[in-house]
Amino acid sequence: MLTIATSPVLYPLSDRAVLSLTGDDRTKYLQGQVTCDVAALEAGDACPGGHCDSKGKLWAPFWLANLGERLLLVYNRSLLERQLPELKKFAVFSRVEVEDASDRWQVFGLAGEGLSHWLNNHVGDGNLWQGGIVIPVAAEHALLLLPLDAELPELPRGDEQEWLGLMIQAGLPDMSAEHQGEYIPQMLNLQALGGISFNKGCYMGQETVARAKYRGANKKAMFVLGGKASGKIEVNQDLELQLGDNWRRAGTVLSHWQRGEDCLLTAVLNKDLEADAVLRLKDQPDSRLHLQPLPYDLVD
Known part of the structure; x- marks a missing residue:
């Protein structure tokens, strides 16, 4: 890797x-x-x-x-x-x-x-x-x-x-134009990185950001996935989560790195995802992706 x-x-x-x-x-x-x-x-x-x-x-x-x-x-x-x-x-x-x-x-x-x-x-x-x-x-x-x-x-x-x-x-x-207007800052883990001040006063969108913290309104976070994919990965590709023998849409590719079949990517997913969850790229059924540890704690 x-x-x-x-x-x-x-x-x-x-x-x-x-x-x-x-x-x-x-x-x-x-x-x-x-x-x-x-x-x-x-x-x-x-x-x-x-x-x-x-x-x-x-x-x-x-x-x-x-x-x-x-x-x-x-x-x-x-x-x-x-x-x-x-x-x-x-x-x-x-x-x-x-x-x-x-x-x-x-x-x-x-x-x-x-x-x-x-x-x-x-x-x-x-x-x-x-x-x-x-x-x-x-x-x-x-x-x-x-x-x-x-x-x-x-x-x-x-x-x-x-x-x-x-x-x-x-x-x-890292976010591309394909995702502008989709995510609140906490969905990209900005609060965990020190990128949100909750006591500085008003700014554009502040009410929504504060509500997500104090009312627990945000149920998503950015995760890092690693694994194998034989085809080319693109921003905004659909990701699917394995549920038994079935697969359900889980999110889209936010950013990615690829060398041969090895790949790393970020995606905004449900925060209650199990640590051993298995995901794949929808249009690459043979791909397999697993959660990688984040180097920081996800805080509200």
Whole structure:
């Protein structure tokens, strides 16, 4: 299956969008739009979060970084077309500029044994570096955002698909445009990752997100599945759960990694799923998928 490299590797990422917020009201404005506590971030800090519609359904899960005079959001590029206009909708009433800055930033994954030691030696105190930022996302895993003219680290280059697999193993959500408007943030485990603040005040979709926590309204979560599949896996493919001799629809593929027949994927499934559950891809009847342990506790 997939294993982390024995030393740090740099993974160029082509599928990430970078949004930039500047202006005096950037923090106040974003605070009223997203699930995480933007005001709590100092320069060099970062956290996961989500941007929802008024009904609490996700436009985009993201990583947010504070560069001091600028806030950056990093997420799946396919979400940009629908999400960006929604984030900009009320910006006209504030001193903030919200723009797609993807063509001005390079996005990389960093992963491998000894990464924290490498970062201590090369980046030093804090996460700001060469006009960009290092965003820790899991143990020995990080995102690296650098301006186009920055000097790249002298590290071996890795494959983008491998990085996606490492993110799946770490239980980190990635969502494509096919799933926009389907899931509330808790269904992608954002609360377990520190991506939802329940005491910061109002934001878009906040009522639904709070109800899911305090009234137990959410019955789904994101799970990692691993196994075998001989055919190509696609986002939004139907998954089926084995019930005796029968199979019942259980969800769809959220993100995936595949090498030969070995595969890892994420899917939003019922939270009461048995640990020994067997699933398959509907259009690949011979495929078999099993739940993998999440590296964190699922909390409400």
